[in-house]
Amino acid sequence: MKGKRGPLFVFVGCATSVSLISFSSKQGTLPTQFLETKDHIPPQATPTPVIPVPESKSALFRDRKIMQYENRLRAFSTPDKIFRYFSTLKHAQTGELYMTPADFIRALTPGLRQPEGLGLDSYYEFDLSTDRIVLNLSLEDDSIFFKLGNSGLLAFPDFIFLMTVLSTPVRSFQIAFQMFDLNGDGEVDTEEFDVVYRLMQAHSSAVKGTAEVNLKAASASDALGLYFFGPELKGKLTVEKFLDFHQQINNEITRIEFSQKDDLNIGLITAEDFAELLTSYIGADDDRTIQTRKRVKSKFGSTPSVSLEDYMDFYRFCNSISDIDVALSFYHVAGAAIDRDTLEHLASKVAGVNLNSHLVDIIFEIFDENGDQHLERKEFVSVLQQRMARGLVRPKDTGFIKSIIALYRCSVKAVEMKSKQWKRREMSSVWGSHE
Known part of the structure; x- marks a missing residue:
């Protein structure tokens, strides 16, 4: 029987004391669902009655406008901007951003609001030497998120990999594996899989068309390489193992979606x-x-x-x-x-x-x-x-390429207008000479 971790304690350093954690824009501390130290274990939450407070019309209007903005961002922004907006954690030394699994679900699902005070350039910072992250989710011991990145946290390459996998039909992966399985044994090595992944990435409407993806996440993460091909990356990956991984990802995301609505934690x-x-x-x-x-x-x-x-x-x-x-x-x-x-x-x-x-x-x-x-x-x-x-079938390119396309269309229209004006002048001169 699979064990569960809930809440899940993910150790990322030796904690000795509670350090002051800061936002990028304001001072604050990591909430207890994210942070614990050796000398400070967050107590179990005791259920207390919640007294509903009526929201003002202005607050409801503001919330709806923020939700509409976030929904447009999900639908039309580049993967890099989506990742930067919905990530909640920032490494204090390296500045690298991380998503929790809950952040990833929020980045996909319209209507799920980003926590107040977090967004572009506003994150919880953590220090590997003093803090350890707590993912407050009931994940299985063999959760697929532990195989993706740093202790269940998702860096940008992990985010792009998940977006690529979720936006690519299973049949496309099967065909790609067959194309690069040169000896017909149903297996690919790490170099062949990298080609397959790049091919899927190029055809994924969720991630193609942005320079950031090509520069930062051209290949899958090191953790995934170890999972698929072993510690020395000399193993082989079968299409069956990859499709099983694909199914596990979808199942896990579905469970997390459910858990985010299960406020009472009663199933x-x-x-x-x-x-x-x-x-x-x-x-x-x-x-x-x-x-x-x-x-x-x-x-x-x-x-x-x-x-x-x-x-x-x-x-x-x-x-x-x-x-x-x-x-x-x-x-x-x-x-x-x-x-x-x-x-x-x-x-x-x-x-x-x-x-x-x-x-x-x-x-x-x-x-x-x-x-x-x-x-x-x-x-x-x-x-x-x-x-x-999951909303991943629409193009998400609002960057350089879209600007170039818009500029091209404007140029074409300008040329057409000039051409029409030139033709009118030519016709006028011809008719004038006949008179």
């Missing part, structure tokens, strides 16, 4: 939380999405009722969305409606998942806006496809 989230996780990639601040979540909350209340097992089953269902879409098209051609029984049957036969009836009720409340107890196939499939893509 359950509310129906509204589930609706928010499902619809976050189609417009977290969209009025229609907000109304959908309100409708779900109105029907199912605020009592946690969706378990981690239910959520993982739904993720596995979404993972088969291409096959589900084909099956749904057969029903559509046959004139059959997509009702609850049909959805549960497809989940069982096509995806091999038995969806909880309560979860099916929530799904229908989300998608069945007219209350006819049927799903509209195109919208249902489209939302699940966007959910599985």
Whole structure:
């Protein structure tokens, strides 16, 4: 049975005393969920009743504007800027930035606010000689994040690697491995994998098109090299091992998504939380999405009722969305409606998942806006496809290349206008000579 670490203590130095940690812009200390020392162990949190304080309209307006800005940043900014904005930790000596797994999820998921006071050029600094980092997440002992970088923390190359892996279809990796498997044994060495990775990086809409990626993260991190190829990097990597790694990454991210909504740490989230996780990639601040979540909350209340097992089953269902879409098209051609029984049957036969009836009720409340107890196939499939893509299918180049393209278009328009003016003058002179 796999053990769990929660909270997880990741040692990065010999701690002797609590040192003063500073923001880049203001003084402060690392919160206890990030820091502990040999002489200072953070006490276990004691649950206390939370008294809701009504927010003012100005505060709600400010929060919504910040959320909209962060959503635009996720969708259109370069990977380097996304990493710098959503990272929360900075090495005091080297200045290198790090993400926790929770930071990475926040960088992907629309609607998840960056902690107050953190963002571009504002981080918690830590000193390797005095501090040790605490990742306040219930991760498995063999968590894939421990294989990525420095004790579960993600540096920029690790961030780019994850973005590349998550934004590249499994089938593309299979084809790339076959291309560079010269002897046909189904294995690649470290140099061949580096070529495969660069190829995937070049075709990934999530990371291509920025000079920072090419300079800072052209190859996978050293920790991944050790994991895939052994301590001397002389091993071989099979496509099966890599696809298993790909699946582990997706499973772990899905679990962390769930845990971030499980505020009470009881293994359950509310129906509204589930609706928010499902619809976050189609417009977290969209009025229609907000109304959908309100409708779900109105029907199912605020009592946690969706378990981690239910959520993982739904993720596995979404993972088969291409096959589900084909099956749904057969029903559509046959004139059959997509009702609850049909959805549960497809989940069982096509995806091999038995969806909880309560979860099916929530799904229908989300998608069945007219209350006819049927799903509209195109919208249902489209939302699940966007959910599985995690917003990584759109180009994220707002830097030098985009400026050059804009300049080129302006130049073309200017040349066309000059050409038209020249032609008018030529025609005027011709007609004038005839007269």
